[in-house]
Amino acid sequence: MTDILNALILFSNFVLVPATAYGAQLALGALGVTLVFGILRFSNFAHGDTMAFGTMVVILVTWWFQSMGISIQPLPTALLALPFGILATVGMLLTTDRLVYRFYRKQRSAPIVFVMASVGVMFVMNGIVRFIIGPNDQAFNDGARFIIKARDFKAATGMAEGLTIKVSQALTLGIAVIVVIALFWFLQRSRTGKAMRAFSDNEDLALLSGISPERVVMITWIIAAALATIAGTLYGLDKSFKPFTYFQLLLPIFASAIVGGIGNPIGAIAGGFVVAFSEVTITYAYKKFLKYLLPENLEPDSLMQLLSTDYKFAVSFVILVLVLLVRPTGIFKGKVL
Amino acid sequence: MSINRNVLMFLGMFGLLAIVGFGQSWSVALTILNLCLISAVMALGVNIQWGYAGLFNVGIMGFAALGGVAAVLVSKPPVTEAWSAGAAGIGLAIVSLGVTIAATIYARRQLTGRLRSLASLAIIIIGFFVTRGIFDPSVSAIEAIEPAKTGYLGGLGLPIIFSWAVGGLFAAGAAWLVGKIALGLRSDYLAIATLGISEIIIAVLKNEDWLTRGVKNVAGLDRPVPREIELQNAEWFISLADKLGANVITFSSIFVKLSYSVLFAIVLLAILWLSEKALKSPWGRMMRAIRDNRDAAEAMGKDVTRRHLQVFILGSAVVGIAGAMLTTLDGQFTPGTYNPLRYTFLIWVMVIVGGSGNNWGAVLGGFLIWFVWIEAEPASAWLMNLVTSGMYEGSALRDHLVASAPHMRLVVMGLILLLVLRFSPRGLIPEKGGR
Secondary structure, rough: HHHHHHHHHHHHHHHHHHHHHHHHHHHHHHHHHHHHHHHOOOOOOOOOHHHHHHHHHHHHHHHHHHHHOOOOOOOOOHHHHHHHHHHHHHHHHHHHHHHHHHHHHHOOHHHHHHHHHHHHHHHHHHHHHHHHOOOOOOOOOOOOOEEEEEHOOOOOHHOOOOOOEEHHHHHHHHHHHHHHHHHHHHHHHOHHHHHHHHHHOOOOHHHHHOHHHHHHHHHHHHHHHHHHHHHHHHHHOOOOOOOHHHHHHHHHHHHHHHHHOOOOHHHHHHHHHHHHHHHHHHHOOOHHHHHHHHOHHOOOOOOEEOOHHHHHHHHHHHHHHHHHHHHHOOOOOOOOO | OHHHHHHHHHHHHHHHHHHHHHOOOHHHHHHHHHHHHHHHHHHHHHHHHHHOOOOOOOOOOHHHHHHHHHHHHHHOEOHHHHHHHHHHHHHHHHHHHHHHHHHHHHHHHOHHHHHHHHHHHHHHHHHHHHHHHHHHHHHHHHHOOOOOOOOOOEEEOOOOOOHHHHHHHHHHHHHHHHHHOOOOOOOHHHHHHHHHHHHHHHHHHHHHHHOOHHHHHEOOOOOOOOOHHHHHHOOHHHHHHHHHHEEEEEEEEHHHHHHHHHHHHHHHHHHHHHHHHHHHHHHHHHHHHHHHHHHHHHHHOOHHHHHHHHHHHHHHHHHHHHHHHHHHHHHOHHHHHHHHHHHHHHHHHHHHOOOOOOOOHHHHHHHHHHHHHHHHHHHHHHHHHHHHHOOOOOHHHHHHHHHHHHHHHHHHHHHHHHHHHHOOOOOOOOOOOOO
């Protein structure tokens, strides 16, 4: 019995808890991608770098607060800086929309032209972020580290295995839940949210009923900026901030959005968790876990790892391809334009 | 008139290189020229996919890296002990993988309903563990042999120049597989799928040490041209340098770079000639017809999916050739240095700026953008020094600005792409209206 419990604790510690936090981060990122896709109808390649930009502003403001001695211990100062990051990112995205995307909207260009323009925006944002904060790792989490420490857990329960829950993980989940509830309330109940859904569903019909397209687009960018900054900051608090890592997050985020059904917000959330859990479960080494569960003579001597950790991109990608082949609209019916 | 304009633009490009030659040094100018030539070949490959057929492939990095693998596998001498230790196991694992895939496909064709999913799942799981069971011990056996020096299977020990063709074949094979899976998808999805595949290829190359030594890198690759030190000791070379009145050591390095340039130029011209022939043939007209109106072409009886697969393979093969050339020039294979900004998106900027659909445009774009990419670094450093010259020495902001100047070139590239897309979407040398 204790063996089974120990195995469960081990599994929660290394798979369940980290994957849930990572899944929530991916879900927030995928929500941004999916909203932009639903309203503007293109895959935004600059989303990863938008996250990096927002997080960078949050980090800079955090440093400024720290130098002035402002803090909200035991929570990280970054939460206090988050609104500033969101504001700056909103400004950035509205500027790029005005300077870049609006022209192509007027021209009614093909989606692929938008994608290319977003690649250009990606380059510029990537350059700006590296220029301002440099290409290296930045740790900016100054709050308390743990809610439950492995040692305390062991002492309290008397188990051989410990469970660790980091503050950043709990924060991620809490904030993600609040953000998602607020977003769904907005989309379902508010007048603007309904206009957005109508616009996404049938653009011409929405225009006929007097919905202002420019306003819908503006609100979409504002929400996308907020989601990207929050997702980026939470990811940075949980792991660390590095511009190139954020660029690479693009792939799991796209995978999440498409797996869930692109253009569909519920799908983006489900997709985020599907991708995160597959990545973590497939790259986890099960040796110790099985040791608890199997009789002694069956104990494995290898690591029992399905795939090496470096293949985590491959996992999100294989899921992506499978979904595209078997059910192109995603788990929840999204759009296939 | 437009022919003259194009000739003038190319002359201007060589003028820029000459300015570097006189201003900095000829050695630097030739280094830039060599990479310009390789970039031009890559841009030609992308142009075949995008310009001819409208396929948006952002997996260039992966195909270029496969070309690099070819350079290693062709030129490095085989490690005999590693072969006897693990080659049989690796071969068996590959067979087992093949059997698994074939059995899965067979099961999916023969069975229906719930039984089909269950059977394929069971076959995949059993196949995975059997394959891993054969594969893992062989890999550790291979990697255990002198891990500091070899620890991999080695290659065929042939002259490295053959690897350029082999690189093309590798990339073509991968493109066939990718195309089979991804070409049915709409354009954005194809982009995302290829982006993912290129990341996977790099992950494999970084991790499968038995094949490419992974992040331990393979250095000291064979060269298709003589080494500087051999030249410096050769009678004929010393007398040639004497005749030209040049320093033997400087001249030898320039001579080596020039030999590379000649080889690369031959490849570039051959591919350019073939591409132009293809574009002007009925095949080229058909491709453009498919690109411009897919439904109409399909109604005329053209097999669009097959043609897309064909053009995807051809374009990727050209990128693979360029990738092998690049690794040959570097003299080493370093999987850790492949970065999508440099190897995928930069090539895209070249094609868009040069003029999508026009091969000469792709070549000019390859030259120009590589030149700007390289020269943007000293230029922005110079600019930053100028901007910050008013600040006092040693101020933190000034140090930061000067140190970060190299990142400006990403911004420059993005701006160039955005400006060309907006104000001159047909590029420097637009596609000819062939109708």
